[in-house]
Amino acid sequence: MRKLLFLFLSLVKAFRRAGLKLKGKTEEDVHAQRVISGKAWEEYCDNLKSAGASLMYPGTPRDAFNQAEGLRYLSRLTRGGLEAFVEYCDPTFPVLRRMAHETVKLGADNPDNHYFNAQISGKYSYRISGKRNSVHYIGFFTQNGNYGSTGGLAPCGALEDQQLQVETDGTFEIILSTIAVEKNWLKIEPDTTMVMVRQTFLNRFTETPAEIHIENLDGRRAPDPVTPAMVDEGLKTASMFVAGASFLFARWANGFQKHTNKLPLFDPETSNAAGGDKNIIYYHSHWKLAGNESLVIRVKPPACDSWNFQLNNYWMESLDYRYFTICINKATAIYEPDGSVKVVVAHHDSGVPNWINTCGHDQGTMLWRWYRIADGDMAVEPECRVEPFSQLKIKN
Numbered sequence: 001m002r003k004l005l006f007l008f009l010s011l012v013k014a015f016r017r018a019g020l021k022l023k024g025k026t027e028e029d030v031h032a033q034r035v036i037s038g039k040a041w042e043e044y045c046d047n048l049k050s051a052g053a054s055l056m057y058p059g060t061p062r063d064a065f066n067q068a069e070g071l072r073y074l075s076r077l078t079r080g081g082l083e084a085f086v087e088y089c090d091p092t093f094p095v096l097r098r099m100a101h102e103t104v105k106l107g108a109d110n111p112d113n114h115y116f117n118a119q120i121s122g123k124y125s126y127r128i129s130g131k132r133n134s135v136h137y138i139g140f141f142t143q144n145g146n147y148g149s150t151g152g153l154a155p156c157g158a159l160e161d162q163q164l165q166v167e168t169d170g171t172f173e174i175i176l177s178t179i180a181v182e183k184n185w186l187k188i189e190p191d192t193t194m195v196m197v198r199q200t201f202l203n204r205f206t207e208t209p210a211e212i213h214i215e216n217l218d219g220r221r222a223p224d225p226v227t228p229a230m231v232d233e234g235l236k237t238a239s240m241f242v243a244g245a246s247f248l249f250a251r252w253a254n255g256f257q258k259h260t261n262k263l264p265l266f267d268p269e270t271s272n273a274a275g276g277d278k279n280i281i282y283y284h285s286h287w288k289l290a291g292n293e294s295l296v297i298r299v300k301p302p303a304c305d306s307w308n309f310q311l312n313n314y315w316m317e318s319l320d321y322r323y324f325t326i327c328i329n330k331a332t333a334i335y336e337p338d339g340s341v342k343v344v345v346a347h348h349d350s351g352v353p354n355w356i357n358t359c360g361h362d363q364g365t366m367l368w369r370w371y372r373i374a375d376g377d378m379a380v381e382p383e384c385r386v387e388p389f390s391q392l393k394i395k396n
Contacts, residue, residue, distance in 0.1 A: 031229040040232040047239030048078065054246035059254035061314055061363065073105070073315040077245055080104040081238035084119065089234040091121035093223035096128075096197065096214050105317035106245050107274060108284065108367045111327045112308050114209045116197035122190040125177040128197075130212035132170045137161045137200040137305065137371075138210050140174060143275060144191040155272050157187030160279070175217075198277065200371070202306060202331035248274065249316045253365050256286035261295055263368050263382045281370040281379045287311070287345065288363035294346035294389045299382040300339055303374035306330045309343055309382075311356050312365040319364075324357045350392050 034040040054060075055070040080099050088095045099117040100109045109115070114135065120126060120142070128140065142156040159174060165184055166172045174184040176195060186195070195214070201207050263283040271282050287295055301307050308329035312318050319326035333341050334353035345356045345366075358364075370379050 028227075028229055031227075031232040034232050035228040040235055044235040044239045047236075047243055048074075051077075051239070051243040051246050054243070054250045057247065057250035057254060059257055060250060065360075066314055066363075069313050069317075070315055073313075073317055074242060074246060076104045076317075077106060077242040078238075080106075081241040084117065085238040085241065086231065086234035089119055089230060089237075090223055091119050091124065091193075092216055092218070093220060094118035094120050094126065094195075094214050094216065096195075096212055102320075102322055107249055108310065108312055108316045108365065109318050110200070110308070110369070111310055111318050111321035112201050112204065112306075112329055114199040114201065114204075116199075116212065118195050118214050120176065120188065120192060120195050120214075122178060122188050122192045125175065125188075125217040126195075126214055127217055128174040128176065128186075128195075128212055128214045130172060130210050132164075132166050132172060133208040133210050135199045135207045135209045136202045137198075138164065139198045139200075139277070140164075140186050141196045141198065141277070142176065142186055142188050142192050143194045143196060144189060145193060154191075155275075155278065156189050156192050157185075158278075159184065159186045177217075196275070200306065202329060246315075252284065253286065253314055253316060256284055256365055260286045260288050261386050262384050263297065263366070265379070265381060279372045281373065283368040283382065285366055286363070287366050289345070289347065289358065289386070290362070291347060292389050293386050294344055294350075294392050295384060296387050296392070297343040297345070297368075297382045297384050299341060299368075299380055301330070301341065302370065302377040302380055304330075304370050304377070305372040307368070307370050309356070309368045310366065311345060311358065312367065313361055314364050316365050319357070319359045319361070324359050325355065326357055326359060328354055328356065344392065346389055346392070348389065350389065352392065 051074055055067060055074070060070070061067070083097070084099050088097055096116045096118045098115055100106060100115045132138065139158065139160040141158050144154040144156050164172060164174075172184060174186050175181045176186045176188050178188055180187070197212060199209050263285050266282040266284040268278070268281070272278050276282060289295060297309065306329060308327055310318055310327035321327055328343055333343075335341050341354065343354045343356060344350070344352050345358060347358050349355050349357075368382050373379055
């Protein structure tokens with residue numbers, strides 16, 4: 001389906017160029033006219049308005065609290081989209097920046113991750129340089145497409161922590177190109193649009209993220225002046241990002257309600273197409289608890305690099321990890337004597353270990369991850385059970 005979509009879009013563009021040529025016009029002429037006439041801005045606003053329908057997608061909570069969070073979510077996506085596709089849209093002069101962070105969230109953003117993104121193009125080659133520092137894990141990934149035009153991010157190249165060759169002083173260089181190089185190569189293709197850097201903390205309060213910088217290898221030292229085409233295409237992509245991402249994850253959240261308060265395996269192909277890491281096994285779901293209920297999750301972790309669990313609101317935004325304990329991982333968990341772990345999701349703190357705060361929500365989405373399971377071991381589905389909160393207190 002994805003290949004057919006790309007083929008269709010390519011044919012549309014080819015016919016469009018042919019039609020313009022017959023009229024003696026270029027694509028640049030069209031962009032200039034759209035900017036001058038105000039059409040570029042009007043379509044941007046229209047697409048943003050259409051994104052609001054995602055808040056009414058089947059299964060979405062319609063109460064004022066959740067809808068208010070939904071509106072804030074769309075405003076956050078709008079801010080992130082404008083920064084990514086208008087402010088920092090130029091693949092000739094990319095900038096690594098945090099697109100998802102404490103106040104721009106989407107797709108069950110990982111509180112243990114420090115994300116960097118930059119817009120790039122398969123037409124150029126790039127160099128990423130930096131210093132490794134003490135963050136537990138770092139991985140570099142290139143991706144094709146985007147949420148607006150193709151409905152997701154198809155994986156392209158990957159250079160992970162163990163593959164990264166670092167100098168004795170902690171510095172490194174990575175080459176992004178279509179042609180392989182011998183050391184620290186990250187593949188890009190003609191349809192590549194983004195490079196993503198994932199840094200994963202075991203303890204975000206004590207570990208230092210890597211210092212990284214990206215540059216175009218064509219030698220330029222400053223960005224080119226803005227063009228009508230950059231702004232027109234940027235606004236179009238930014239608005240389609242808001243609409244595409246919000247509808248995609250509204251559809252996911254609706255599907256998760258088929259197994260509320262359980263954590264079944266999420267389809268790896270689907271997660272990879274949405275920008276997930278192929279070395280992580282995901283267990284996405286929906287949770288819902290009455291005021292006197294708690295969700296108790298039990299599992300004995302397999303041998304793996306790490307694991308974590310997080311609680312999200314309905315819109316698949318991680319809850320506010322700056323001020324509340326809404327996630328737990330391999331290093332922060334308190335274990336049972338047999339090596340298993342019990343995580344408790346509840347509205348109030350009963351004093352039991354590994355409490356996850358619902359932060360005033362009565363439902364949302366949730367996610368358990370296994371990172372890079374060791375050879376010879378297997379992923380385990382966490383066991384979930386809703387228990388009365390009062391019974392939880394008595395037991396402990």
